[in-house]
Amino acid sequence: MGSLDEKLERFVKKLLYVCEADSGGIMEYAIRQSAAIAQEGVEVHFLCKPSFPVERLRDGIKVWGFKKSREARGESRGLAGSSDWNDCA
Numbered sequence: 001m002g003s004l005d006e007k008l009e010r011f012v013k014k015l016l017y018v019c020e021a022d023s024g025g026i027m028e029y030a031i032r033q034s035a036a037i038a039q040e041g042v043e044v045h046f047l048c049k050p051s052f053p054v055e056r057l058r059d060g061i062k063v064w065g066f067k068k069s070r071e072a073r074g075e076s077r078g079l080a081g082s083s084d085w086n087d088c089a
Contacts, residue, residue: 014043022051031056 015037019030030048035058038044044061048054054063 014045016045016047018047019052020049022049022053027052034058034061 017030017034017037019027021027021030030046034044034046038058038061045064046054046057046061047064050065057063
């Protein structure tokens with residue numbers, strides 16, 4: 001039959017990580033947790049404020065920004081630290 005981890009490994013390939021914090025302990029936790037998840041082979045999509053320090057995210061995490069109205073943008077921001085990140089506000 002296989003363990004639960006083995007079963008989940010076949011299905012869990014992508015994860016949307018949402019972080020509204022842009023400083024402090026929650027931000028630090030989000031950076032570390034998303035890196036650990038990505039390291040396990042999951043494709044992480046990170047949704048955050050334009051003021052979030054995306055340069056601290058692990059390479060390979062796809063970063064998305066949301067407007068002040070909290071409406072999600074429909075375009076990828078690419079890899080962490082991409083030069084077009086400032087355009088998402």
